[in-house]
Amino acid sequence: MSFTIDFLDDGRVLEWEATADGTVATERHDYTPRFYIAPRDPDADLDLTTLQSVYDQQPDVVATELVARRPGFRRDEETVLAVDVAHIDRVTPLARQARQLSAYPVGDLACFNVDFSREFRYCLETGADPTPASELSTLRLSVPVTEMSNDVYGELSVAGDTVTGSPTDIVTAVQGALETHDPDVLVCSTSEIVPTLYGMATAAGVDDFSLSRWPGVDYQQLASRSTYSSYGRVGHSPARYNVPGRVIIDESNTFFYGETNLDGVLDLVSRSTKPVQELAWASIGNVLTAIQICEANDRDVLVPWNSWRHEFYKSMGTLHDADRGGFIFAPEVGLHEDVHELDFSSLYPNIICTRNVSPDVIRCDCHRNRDDVPGLGYSICDDRGYLVDVLQPIIDARDEIKADIRREKDRSDPDENQLVELEGRSGALKWILVACFGYQGFSNAKFGRIECHETINAFAREILLTAKQRLEAGGWRVVHGIVDSIWVTPDPDVDDSAREDLEALATAITKRVEIRLEHEAHYDWVAFVPQRESDAGALTKYFGKVAGDDEFKIRGIEARQRSTPAFVEDVQRDCLDRLDATRSPEAVLGVLERAIEELHNDDVAxxxxxxxxxxxxxxxxxxxxxxxxxxxxxxxxxxxxxxxxxxxxxxxxxxxxxxxxxxxxxxxxxxxYDPSYYETQLVRAVESVLSPLGWDRAEIQQELAALEDATLSSFGPTSDLS
Incomplete structure (x- = not known):
């Protein structure tokens, strides 16, 4: 139950355990990380003993041995070379030498279990459980944006209290908070706080300052800052630091802590074997891969350093049929009354589990003549795929957590702390389930395969079409559908007495497709927004009034966009309220007119x-x-x-x-501020609200001009104003 693991320069490893009586550190002197080398081709007859003897001469190699392991899910046990390394930092350099030291041509050998993060590797290889046995204590340190680039801070927030003054004052305040709280977790607005505080302490002559729990080691830099591109989006990864005995969570570099909370992080720690600090900075795909690696490890399957899975041969016709996404029904632009939203519960993960879609069983040799995938002709082996064993426990756990959330909310006095924990865990698992599908088509995924990606989409298309046909046969009209969600309204051409109950229809569809179709929401009305330069419906832009509630569901429009100023968002939401109350574009324009007047009167903060x-x-x-x-x-x-x-x-x-x-x-x-600029932003936001009713920006501006003229004319002739 070691919540964090530190690696010292001399090779020692420190395991830190949080107990009810405090934190305990255990030293280990005998840890030797291991990687493997095997033939890339399972049919290759390569003698690894010569390479073994060469590695035995390397000073950083502790031992080597020939062992039986599976170099892939589709391969049986083979003899591979295991190399035990003196220090964790030497794993990658020694693995790189495999091709240089071998007499075989480049490409004949492959390395495995190489690029693991440090703490994760340790837990995987030693069986250490990184799930904390006791609740972790936290301390938050935050620096204002104006101080972030400074070598010396003049202001720092410590446990919610703002501290200003000299470097000595600030460093002393941090040291006092450490002694008072003795935190297991340091939550920092930026990890650069760590080296900056040490620099300030040194410059101020504060010799006894230390964030560390281990004497003699203050902090370590684990990685430098970098910029990366992912799916066309540029991201920034700040430098990462380690303080012995404490977890560093960098708020500027954490997905799961930012999107959920510490409870969500800890749930994934228990499933992935990635300790808290590593899980906090890891991406969704990184954590999903860790969970898959744990499953592979349980099956004695090695993890490739570089994936080299070729795409199976397929004809041009099959490629054309396979290279498609999920099914989409173009939304009917306009405002629709009495709309119900139905969603398939975790559709893609459940397709994987109910249809046994997994890289190790798709297009298997033993059933190559079988047509298991609709429209593609792919076979799926009867043996249970490893990906099912990875995802099914997560699906089941999230279903249980969501049921617990509903029960807690239904209580007369719900426990808010319990709800925060449950919602954090549910949110963390949701992100893993969201990513599991796309990761099958990711070229750098350790175990993904494009045929799995294609198969999941093929099943999803069939399922959504089946649902559409059954709902329409039951007297409902589909107004929009995308991938795993479908919106319906009563078909006006079907008599109410002949229309089937929606819950009964959802149950029937669930039974037929073997994935639960849930009634997500009932709306008094839903408006689907047209594309900016077209009359066609935008697939992911809509808003609707939840029936029996004062809540709106909003997707895609300005109020959901991260760049939108708060004032513009508030005005757009006010417009939605007016539209709901009046169904009148003129009433909505009245809200806009008043907001513009506020802007030009300098009444907006x-x-x-x-x-x-x-x-x-x-x-x-x-x-x-x-x-x-x-x-x-x-x-x-x-x-x-x-x-x-x-x-x-x-x-x-x-x-x-x-x-x-x-x-x-x-x-x-x-x-x-520039009122004209923000007026343009307001008009754009109001256009999103009124465009389902047929109004475009030009018409809105014309109407505003007419309203302004009418207001001016109420004052009489211009000469009267002089």
Whole structure:
């Protein structure tokens, strides 16, 4: 039950366990990480003993042996070379030498179990359980954006209290909080707080300052900062640091802690064998891969360093049929009354589990003449695939957690702490289930296979079509459907007495497709938004009023976009309220008119006009004078580091300018803003609300002009105003 593991430079490993009486450290001197080498081709007759003798001469190799392992899920046990290494940092360099030291041609050998993260490798190889046995204590350290690039902080938030003053004052306050709270987890707004505090302590002559629980080792840098691109989106990965005996969670570099909470992180720790610190900075795919690696390890299957799975041969016709996504019914643009949303519960994960879709059993040799996948002709082996064993426990656990959430909410006095824990765990598992499908088609996935991706889509298309046909036969009209969700409204051409009950239909469809179809929501009305430059419906832009509730469900429009200023979002939500109450475009325009008047009267607080945008490249990489460029120039002038992949926040103060004076950064003192710019943003947001009713931006602006003229005319002739 070691919640964190530290690796010292001398080869020692520290296991830290949180107990009811405090934290206990256990030293290990005998840990030797291991990687494997095997022929890439299972039919190759390669003698590994010569390579073994060469590795035995390497100073960082502790031992080697020939062992029986499976180099892949589709391969039986074979003789492979196991190499035990003196220090964890030497695993990758020694693995790289395999091809250099071997007499065989490049490409004949493959390395396995190489690129594991440190703590995960340790837990996997030693069987250590990283799930904390006791509740972890936390301490939060936060630095304002204006201080983040400084070598010396003048302000730091410690456990929610703002500390200002000299470096000695700040360092002393942190040391006092450490002694008071003795935290197992340091939650930092940025991990750069760690080296900066040490630098401040040294400069101030505070010799006894330390965040570490282990004497003699203050902190370690695990990785440098970097910029990356994923699916066309630029991201930033800050430097990572380690403090012996404590977990570092960097709020600027954590997905699961940010999207869920510590309970969600700990749930995944228990399933993935990745300790808290590593899981906090890991991506969804990284955690999913760790869970898969645990399953592979249980089956004595090695993990390839570089995936080399070729795509199975398929004819041009099969390739055409297979290279498609899920089924989509184009939404009917407009406002629809009395709409029900039905969702298939975890559709893609359940397709994997109910249809046995797994890389190790798809298109198997033993059933090659069988047509198991609709429209593609792929076979699926009768043997249970490993991916089913990975996902089924997660599906079952999330179903149980969701049931617990419903029971807790139905109580007269629900336990809010319990709900926070359950919702955190449910959210964490949801993200794993969301990613499991796409990862099958990811080229760098350790165990993915494109045929699995194609198969899942084929089953999903068939399932959604089956649901559509059954619902229409039961007297319901489909107004939209996408992948795993379908929206229906009573068919006006079917008599109410002949229309089948929707719950009964969902039960019948569930029985037929073997995946639960749930009634997600009933709406008084739903509006589907057209595309900006077309009359066709936008697939993921809609909004609707939940029946019997004051809540709206909103997808895709400005109120759901991360860059939208709070003022624009609030106005758009007010417009939805007016539309619900009146169904009148003129009433909605009244909300817009009042908001524009607020803007031009300088009645809007500037903090409600802050935009947040992601930086996609360094300042010198931009060729146009965009608002982001103006903001980056201002940040550079203030010595603020904003890297590609990070966000920058600003208020537009004069959009007519092309210089850095076009915007002001959110933390600056801002005396004015550009009302015309924000008026355009408001009109755009209101267009999203009214476009399902047939209004476009030009018509909205014409109506606003007419309203303005009517208001002016009420004052009488211009001469009377002089």
């Amino acid at each position: 500037v903090e409600r006009l802050v935009e947040r945008n992601r930086v996609s490249k360094p300042l010198e990489g931009y060729t146009q004078n965009t608002r982001n460029v103006a903001a980056l120039e201002r940040a550079r002038d203030q010595d603020l580091d904003v890297h590609p992949g990070q966000d920058i926040e600003y208020v537009v103060v004069d959009d007519e300018k092309s210089s850095r004076d076009r915007v002001a950064l959110a933390h600056e003192r801002i005396d004015s």
